[in-house]
Amino acid sequence: QSALTQPRSVSGSPGQSVTISCTGTSSDVGGYKYVSWYQQHPGKAPRLLIYDVTKWPSGVPDRFSGSKSGNTASLTISGLQAEDEADYFCCSYSGSYTWIFGGGTKLTVL
Amino acid sequence: QVQLVESGGGVVQPGRSLRLSCATSGFTFSSYGIHWVRQAPGKGLEWVAVIWYDGSNINYADSVKGRFTISRDNSRNTLFLQMNSMRAEDTAVYYCARLAHSYHMDFWGQGTTVTVSS
Numbered sequence: 556q557s558a559l560t561q562p563r564s565v566s567g568s569p570g571q572s573v574t575i576s577c578t579g580t581s582s583d584v585g586g587y588k589y590v591s592w593y594q595q596h597p598g599k600a601p602r603l604l605i606y607d608v609t610k611w612p613s614g615v616p617d618r619f620s621g622s623k624s625g626n627t628a629s630l631t632i633s634g635l636q637a638e639d640e641a642d643y644f645c646c647s648y649s650g651s652y653t654w655i656f657g658g659g660t661k662l663t664v665l
Numbered sequence: 666q667v668q669l670v671e672s673g674g675g676v677v678q679p680g681r682s683l684r685l686s687c688a689t690s691g692f693t694f695s696s697y698g699i700h701w702v703r704q705a706p707g708k709g710l711e712w713v714a715v716i717w718y719d720g721s722n723i724n725y726a727d728s729v730k731g732r733f734t735i736s737r738d739n740s741r742n743t744l745f746l747q748m749n750s751m752r753a754e755d756t757a758v759y760y761c762a763r764l765a766h767s768y769h770m771d772f773w774g775q776g777t778t779v780t781v782s783s
Contacts, residue, residue, distance in 0.1 A: 558709065589767065589769065591769035595710075599775075602773070603770065603771050606765065606769035652724040656702075657709065658709045
Protein backbone atom coordinates (compact mmCIF):
# COMPACT_ATOMS: atom_id res chain seq x y z
CA GLN A 556 0.00 0.00 0.00
CA SER A 557 1.38 3.43 -0.96
CA ALA A 558 2.02 6.09 1.64
CA LEU A 559 -0.49 8.83 2.28
CA THR A 560 0.27 11.90 0.16
CA GLN A 561 1.75 14.95 1.85
CA PRO A 562 3.49 17.98 0.30
CA ARG A 563 7.26 17.55 0.44
CA SER A 564 7.73 20.98 2.00
CA VAL A 565 5.91 24.04 3.29
CA SER A 566 7.18 27.30 4.71
CA GLY A 567 5.99 30.32 6.59
CA SER A 568 7.21 33.32 8.54
CA PRO A 569 7.03 33.60 12.33
CA GLY A 570 3.50 34.41 13.45
CA GLN A 571 1.91 33.15 10.24
CA SER A 572 -0.20 30.03 9.78
CA VAL A 573 0.56 27.04 7.59
CA THR A 574 -1.53 24.02 6.66
CA ILE A 575 -0.20 20.59 5.75
CA SER A 576 -2.47 18.24 3.86
CA CYS A 577 -2.57 14.45 3.99
CA THR A 578 -4.49 12.67 1.25
CA GLY A 579 -5.46 9.02 1.35
CA THR A 580 -8.43 6.95 0.29
CA SER A 581 -11.76 5.78 1.63
CA SER A 582 -9.90 2.75 3.00
CA ASP A 583 -7.82 4.81 5.38
CA VAL A 584 -8.18 8.57 5.97
CA GLY A 585 -11.73 8.73 4.65
CA GLY A 586 -12.90 5.57 6.35
CA TYR A 587 -11.83 6.11 9.96
CA LYS A 588 -11.62 8.83 12.59
CA TYR A 589 -8.16 7.55 13.54
CA VAL A 590 -5.90 10.12 11.87
CA SER A 591 -2.93 11.32 13.90
CA TRP A 592 -0.08 13.76 13.33
CA TYR A 593 3.53 13.58 14.51
CA GLN A 594 6.33 16.12 14.71
CA GLN A 595 9.93 15.02 14.30
CA HIS A 596 12.99 17.17 14.83
CA PRO A 597 16.27 15.98 13.24
CA GLY A 598 17.74 13.02 15.04
CA LYS A 599 14.82 12.78 17.44
CA ALA A 600 11.90 10.42 17.90
CA PRO A 601 8.48 11.43 16.59
CA ARG A 602 6.17 13.26 19.00
CA LEU A 603 2.38 12.96 18.94
CA LEU A 604 0.66 16.25 18.10
CA ILE A 605 -2.92 15.38 17.15
CA TYR A 606 -5.00 12.21 17.39
CA ASP A 607 -8.52 11.20 16.35
CA VAL A 608 -8.32 13.90 13.64
CA THR A 609 -8.82 16.86 16.01
CA LYS A 610 -7.74 15.99 19.57
CA TRP A 611 -4.67 17.21 21.46
CA PRO A 612 -2.64 15.11 23.88
CA SER A 613 -1.67 16.92 27.04
CA GLY A 614 1.27 19.26 26.62
CA VAL A 615 0.65 20.11 22.97
CA PRO A 616 -0.26 23.78 22.44
CA ASP A 617 -3.54 24.59 20.74
CA ARG A 618 -1.60 26.37 17.98
CA PHE A 619 -1.68 22.93 16.39
CA SER A 620 -5.07 21.87 15.07
CA GLY A 621 -6.38 19.08 12.89
CA SER A 622 -9.31 18.58 10.56
CA LYS A 623 -10.56 16.20 7.91
CA SER A 624 -12.74 16.41 4.83
CA GLY A 625 -13.40 13.28 2.85
CA ASN A 626 -10.13 11.50 2.13
CA THR A 627 -7.94 14.45 3.11
CA ALA A 628 -6.79 15.37 6.59
CA SER A 629 -5.05 18.61 7.44
CA LEU A 630 -2.76 19.94 10.16
CA THR A 631 -2.77 23.70 10.72
CA ILE A 632 -0.06 25.40 12.72
CA SER A 633 -0.92 28.95 13.70
CA GLY A 634 1.38 31.57 15.20
CA LEU A 635 4.45 29.89 13.71
CA GLN A 636 7.50 29.78 15.95
CA ALA A 637 11.10 28.99 15.12
CA GLU A 638 10.92 25.73 17.10
CA ASP A 639 8.11 24.49 14.85
CA GLU A 640 10.68 23.90 12.11
CA ALA A 641 10.62 20.11 11.79
CA ASP A 642 9.24 17.22 9.76
CA TYR A 643 5.55 16.41 10.11
CA PHE A 644 3.94 13.05 9.41
CA CYS A 645 0.31 12.05 9.24
CA CYS A 646 -0.82 8.52 10.05
CA SER A 647 -4.12 6.74 9.54
CA TYR A 648 -5.55 3.45 10.68
CA SER A 649 -6.31 1.49 7.53
CA GLY A 650 -8.32 -1.43 8.81
CA SER A 651 -7.50 -5.03 9.75
CA TYR A 652 -4.95 -3.86 12.32
CA THR A 653 -2.79 -2.01 9.81
CA TRP A 654 -1.59 1.58 9.81
CA ILE A 655 -0.21 3.82 7.08
CA PHE A 656 1.95 6.95 7.31
CA GLY A 657 2.29 9.91 5.02
CA GLY A 658 5.57 10.59 3.27
CA GLY A 659 6.30 13.54 5.54
CA THR A 660 6.43 17.31 5.13
CA LYS A 661 9.41 19.50 5.96
CA LEU A 662 8.32 22.78 7.55
CA THR A 663 10.70 25.69 7.18
CA VAL A 664 10.19 28.78 9.34
CA LEU A 665 11.56 31.67 7.30
CA GLN B 666 6.97 8.61 33.35
CA VAL B 667 6.32 6.45 30.31
CA GLN B 668 9.54 5.16 28.79
CA LEU B 669 10.33 2.86 25.90
CA VAL B 670 13.96 1.94 25.22
CA GLU B 671 14.97 0.01 22.11
CA SER B 672 18.11 -2.07 21.86
CA GLY B 673 19.65 -4.77 19.69
CA GLY B 674 20.42 -2.78 16.57
CA GLY B 675 23.65 -3.16 14.66
CA VAL B 676 25.20 -4.14 11.35
CA VAL B 677 24.05 -7.44 9.85
CA GLN B 678 24.74 -9.13 6.54
CA PRO B 679 21.96 -9.69 4.00
CA GLY B 680 20.10 -12.91 4.68
CA ARG B 681 21.04 -12.98 8.36
CA SER B 682 18.91 -12.36 11.45
CA LEU B 683 18.68 -9.80 14.21
CA ARG B 684 16.47 -9.47 17.28
CA LEU B 685 15.40 -6.10 18.62
CA SER B 686 14.07 -5.45 22.11
CA CYS B 687 11.95 -2.65 23.55
CA ALA B 688 12.09 -2.36 27.33
CA THR B 689 9.27 -0.35 28.87
CA SER B 690 8.51 1.32 32.19
CA GLY B 691 6.16 3.85 33.72
CA PHE B 692 2.92 2.21 32.60
CA THR B 693 1.08 -1.09 32.80
CA PHE B 694 2.72 -2.85 29.85
CA SER B 695 0.21 -5.70 29.83
CA SER B 696 -2.64 -3.23 29.16
CA TYR B 697 -1.27 -1.74 25.95
CA GLY B 698 -0.55 -2.82 22.42
CA ILE B 699 2.81 -1.83 20.97
CA HIS B 700 3.95 -1.02 17.43
CA TRP B 701 7.24 -1.23 15.62
CA VAL B 702 7.79 1.66 13.19
CA ARG B 703 10.91 2.18 11.10
CA GLN B 704 12.54 5.05 9.23
CA ALA B 705 15.06 4.47 6.47
CA PRO B 706 17.86 7.04 6.19
CA GLY B 707 16.43 10.34 4.94
CA LYS B 708 13.00 8.80 4.44
CA GLY B 709 9.61 8.87 6.12
CA LEU B 710 8.07 6.68 8.76
CA GLU B 711 6.90 3.18 7.85
CA TRP B 712 4.62 1.12 10.06
CA VAL B 713 6.12 -2.36 10.53
CA ALA B 714 4.07 -4.42 12.99
CA VAL B 715 1.68 -4.32 15.93
CA ILE B 716 0.89 -6.66 18.78
CA TRP B 717 -2.14 -6.34 21.01
CA TYR B 718 -1.82 -6.03 24.80
CA ASP B 719 -2.40 -9.76 25.28
CA GLY B 720 -0.89 -10.93 22.00
CA SER B 721 -4.34 -11.80 20.64
CA ASN B 722 -3.94 -9.66 17.54
CA ILE B 723 -0.75 -9.36 15.54
CA ASN B 724 -0.22 -7.90 12.11
CA TYR B 725 2.62 -6.88 9.81
CA ALA B 726 3.29 -4.62 6.88
CA ASP B 727 3.45 -6.51 3.61
CA SER B 728 7.13 -5.55 3.28
CA VAL B 729 8.10 -7.67 6.31
CA LYS B 730 5.37 -10.30 6.45
CA GLY B 731 6.83 -13.80 6.62
CA ARG B 732 10.28 -12.51 7.63
CA PHE B 733 9.68 -10.54 10.85
CA THR B 734 7.99 -11.76 14.03
CA ILE B 735 6.71 -9.48 16.78
CA SER B 736 6.30 -10.86 20.28
CA ARG B 737 6.09 -9.70 23.88
CA ASP B 738 6.87 -10.86 27.40
CA ASN B 739 4.41 -9.20 29.74
CA SER B 740 6.29 -10.55 32.77
CA ARG B 741 9.36 -8.57 31.66
CA ASN B 742 7.52 -5.54 30.24
CA THR B 743 9.43 -6.08 27.02
CA LEU B 744 8.58 -6.21 23.31
CA PHE B 745 10.63 -8.01 20.67
CA LEU B 746 11.08 -7.99 16.92
CA GLN B 747 12.77 -11.02 15.38
CA MET B 748 14.02 -10.08 11.92
CA ASN B 749 15.02 -12.91 9.58
CA SER B 750 16.17 -13.04 5.95
CA MET B 751 17.17 -9.43 6.20
CA ARG B 752 17.54 -7.24 3.13
CA ALA B 753 19.33 -3.99 2.37
CA GLU B 754 15.96 -2.23 2.34
CA ASP B 755 15.46 -3.15 6.01
CA THR B 756 18.18 -0.64 6.89
CA ALA B 757 16.48 1.90 9.15
CA VAL B 758 16.04 3.31 12.61
CA TYR B 759 13.52 1.09 14.37
CA TYR B 760 11.18 2.66 16.92
CA CYS B 761 8.76 1.01 19.30
CA ALA B 762 5.67 3.07 20.05
CA ARG B 763 2.79 2.54 22.45
CA LEU B 764 -0.61 1.92 20.89
CA ALA B 765 -3.02 4.25 22.66
CA HIS B 766 -6.58 3.11 23.18
CA SER B 767 -7.72 5.22 20.24
CA TYR B 768 -5.43 3.71 17.60
CA HIS B 769 -2.65 6.29 17.69
CA MET B 770 0.94 6.09 18.92
CA ASP B 771 1.23 8.19 22.02
CA PHE B 772 4.75 7.45 23.31
CA TRP B 773 7.84 6.52 21.31
CA GLY B 774 11.27 5.17 22.11
CA GLN B 775 14.44 6.87 20.92
CA GLY B 776 15.08 4.22 18.25
CA THR B 777 17.77 1.68 17.46
CA THR B 778 19.69 1.66 14.18
CA VAL B 779 19.82 -1.41 11.96
CA THR B 780 22.14 -1.56 8.97
CA VAL B 781 21.99 -4.44 6.52
CA SER B 782 25.19 -4.56 4.52
CA SER B 783 27.79 -7.02 3.37
